[in-house]
Amino acid sequence: MSEHETSTSTPSNFIRQMIxxxxxANKNNGKVATRFPPEPNGYLxxxxxxxxCLNFGIxxxxxxxxxxxxxxxxPHKEKLEFVESIQKDVRWLGFDWGKQHYxxxxxxxxxxxxxxxxxxxxxxxxxxxxxxEMREYRGTLTEPGKxxxxxxRSIVENLELFAKMRAGEFEDGTKVLRAKIDMTSPxxxxxxxxxxxxxxxxxxxxxxxxxxxYPMYDYTHCLSDSIEGIxxxxxxxxxxxxxxxxxxxxxxLETASHPQQIEFSRLSLQYTITSKRKLTSLVDDGHVAxxxxxxxxxIAGMRRRGYPPEAIxxxxxxxxxxxxxxxxxxxxxxxxxxxxxxxxAPRRMAVLxxxxxxxxxxxxxxxxxxQVANHPQDESxxxxxxxxxxxxxxxxxxxxxxxxxxxxxRLTLGGEVRLRNGYVIRCDEMINNDNGDLIELxxxxxxxxxxxxxxxxxxxxxxxxxxxxxxxKAEVRVYDRLFNHPTPDSAKDGQEYTVHLNPESMAILQDCxxxxxxxxxxxGDRFQFEREGYFCKDPAVSATGLPVFNRTVSxxxxxxxxxxxxxxxx
RNA sequence: UGGGGCGUCGCCAAGCGGUAAGGCACUGGGUUUUGAUCUCAGCAUGCGCAGGUUCGAAUCCUGCCGCCCCAGCCA
Numbered sequence: 001m002s003e004h005e006t007s008t009s010t011p012s013n014f015i016r017q018m019i020x021x022x023x024x025a026n027k028n029n030g031k032v033a034t035r036f037p038p039e040p041n042g043y044l045x046x047x048x049x050x051x052x053c054l055n056f057g058i059x060x061x062x063x064x065x066x067x068x069x070x071x072x073x074x075p076h077k078e079k080l081e082f083v084e085s086i087q088k089d090v091r092w093l094g095f096d097w098g099k100q101h102y103x104x105x106x107x108x109x110x111x112x113x114x115x116x117x118x119x120x121x122x123x124x125x126x127x128x129x130x131x132x133e134m135r136e137y138r139g140t141l142t143e144p145g146k147x148x149x150x151x152x153r154s155i156v157e158n159l160e161l162f163a164k165m166r167a168g169e170f171e172d173g174t175k176v177l178r179a180k181i182d183m184t185s186p187x188x189x190x191x192x193x194x195x196x197x198x199x200x201x202x203x204x205x206x207x208x209x210x211x212x213x214y215p216m217y218d219y220t221h222c223l224s225d226s227i228e229g230i231x232x233x234x235x236x237x238x239x240x241x242x243x244x245x246x247x248x249x250x251x252x253l254e255t256a257s258h259p260q261q262i263e264f265s266r267l268s269l270q271y272t273i274t275s276k277r278k279l280t281s282l283v284d285d286g287h288v289a290x291x292x293x294x295x296x297x298x299i300a301g302m303r304r305r306g307y308p309p310e311a312i313x314x315x316x317x318x319x320x321x322x323x324x325x326x327x328x329x330x331x332x333x334x335x336x337x338x339x340x341x342x343x344x345a346p347r348r349m350a351v352l353x354x355x356x357x358x359x360x361x362x363x364x365x366x367x368x369x370x371q372v373a374n375h376p377q378d379e380s381x382x383x384x385x386x387x388x389x390x391x392x393x394x395x396x397x398x399x400x401x402x403x404x405x406x407x408x409x410r411l412t413l414g415g416e417v418r419l420r421n422g423y424v425i426r427c428d429e430m431i432n433n434d435n436g437d438l439i440e441l442x443x444x445x446x447x448x449x450x451x452x453x454x455x456x457x458x459x460x461x462x463x464x465x466x467x468x469x470x471x472x473k474a475e476v477r478v479y480d481r482l483f484n485h486p487t488p489d490s491a492k493d494g495q496e497y498t499v500h501l502n503p504e505s506m507a508i509l510q511d512c513x514x515x516x517x518x519x520x521x522x523x524g525d526r527f528q529f530e531r532e533g534y535f536c537k538d539p540a541v542s543a544t545g546l547p548v549f550n551r552t553v554s555x556x557x558x559x560x561x562x563x564x565x566x567x568x569x570x
Numbered sequence: 571u572g573g574g575g576c577g578u579c580g581c582c583a584a585g586c587g588g589u590a591a592g593g594c595a596c597u598g599g600g601u602u603u604u605g606a607u608c609u610c611a612g613c614a615u616g617c618g619c620a621g622g623u624u625c626g627a628a629u630c631c632u633g634c635c636g637c638c639c640c641a642g643c644c645a
Contacts, residue, residue, distance in 0.1 A: 185573085240639080241639070320582065530606080
């Protein structure tokens with residue numbers, strides 16, 4: 001693993017308990033083999049992270065294996081770009097599939113042979129019903145379906161027809177291969193499901209144009225699992241109804257191995273969506289800039305936002321694995337991110353909304369290099385120099401002419417504050433422009449207060465600052481939730497989920513001033529800007545050529561809470 | 571109204587017949603040159619509801635109620 005490692009022992013869950021029991025019973029000779037089977041039709045998101053941590057985590061902890069297998073049976077929706085992004089994201093999360101890297105399309109020939117076997121056993125037939133007719137024949141949830149008129153074709157005829165399907169002799173949609181199971185089953189998945197369809201003219205990212213028939217998920221997945229010797233095939237709850245089908249194919253074909261399908265509930269995160277269709281449309285319709293837009297709940301987005309991979313893994317272990325519906329609060333993820341970053345991110349000072357301060361009794365032309373710790377609790381992170389001079393910037397929010405209440409600890413006219421890592425200053429005068437806007441503060445400093453408390457008085461507040469002459473300009477992007485509804489995905493009222501998009505999900509601050517040590521930050525480097533939050537250097541450069549930093553997450557802010565309460569009661 | 575699941579604190583989640591873990595959130599105290607961090611304390615006589623079995627039930631039984639998924643030639 002390339003990133004810092006926080007050793008969090010994975011809590012057990014019902015799946016691990018089942019595996020423990022299997023091992024105790026010496027099932028599969030005690031071996032454990034899982035797989036993570038994404039379809040390359042989009043970028044991975046936080047929900048996939050849960051599945052990745054589950055499957056790869058089990059592979060590691062049980063000294064077994066976890067295959068990466070692309071479920072690439074629908075070339076219409078799939079792209080090489082997505083297989084590449086998926087590989088990158090899994091690796092970045094900290095998992096390694098070794099040589100166990102497969103595509104379902106690797107098995108197309110074997111899958112075809114299995115289908116021939118099914119036909120020979122009288123368990124599959126070529127059906128000429130079109131999509132609409134097939135829907136009619138399927139029946140409904142409460143009424144049984146009826147047999148297709150093509151259901152009793154002879155084995156010989158089916159064999160011949162299926163070979164012609166492969167040879168490209170039929171148009172799209174004119175024929176399918178179906179499993180012959182039970183049109184009256186109360187489980188709709190068992191009403192003679194389609195297992196092969198015809199698709200001319202699509203270039204598959206792996207197999208090119210060598211196939212014009214493509215197998216369906218239910219048929220492909222169980223057989224791929226079996227071919228790879230998977231022992232525990234873990235998937236989400238909506239496939240529970242498909243398990244009888246999964247088992248039917250493996251039993252009917254008498255395969256050498258019969259993996260066990262186990263279902264768990266997918267993750268929902270408040271204020272986000274994890275539907276691939278909707279994520280795709282966010283990108284395609286321009287609601288976000290790209291799949292790795294820092295507001296996206298994708299792995300790539302979170303990486304660019306500055307989330308450390310260990311925070312995501314920690315999150316996945318904290319939320320647990322069960323079969324119950326769940327919607328996890330954002331606070332849990334944010335807490336994981338803060339926890340990881342608090343420990344590892346070096347501290348820096350950055351002024352996001354600059355207000356100029358002239359320290360009138362500070363000698364003109366004097367520059368002091370202050371030695372400052374990179375981390376208040378971790379000396380091993382070393383020190384850096386911060387220049388102090390007569391003119392500095394502080395944040396506009398850290399000054400108010402008159403304190404609004406006794407709890408206010410920042411700078412006021414006539415009041416004192418500590419400059420973080422520096423001196424105590426007092427504000428003597430406010431300078432306004434012609435419009436009456438505050439543009440500058442005149443202050444004085446107490447030279448005896450560097451690393452020492454002032455004589456005879458207490459200074460409660462501490463504010464951050466940057467030397468005006470030495471600071472570097474930067475753009476800072478401050479993100480908020482992409483949606484302003486806790487469950488934007490559940491559009492019960494028939495509304496499009498886009499009505500819940502938060503128009504203020506990104507604020508761009510272009511006049512920020514950073515301490516000079518930040519000049520050598522490399523893309524992806526993560527810092528705490530003291531009193532502001534955690535930030536990450538973005539690969540982009542601003543329109544005006546400035547470096548760009550993304551706010552990963554704010555610091556926990558109990559003052560904001562107090563202000564909110566005050567505003568409420570006022 | 572067919573089939574398959576799920577209901578334990580605001581949100582997750584342990585619990586597997588012996589008397590409700592933990593995390594997040596929240597509330598209050600302490601330390602602090604980040605209103606951060608750290609730290610201490612508090613936070614379900616109660617497990618969807620109603621009966622029953624038992625010395626004893628969140629755990630077993632029965633009956634209700636609520637929520638989710640399934641009628642793609644998507645996965």
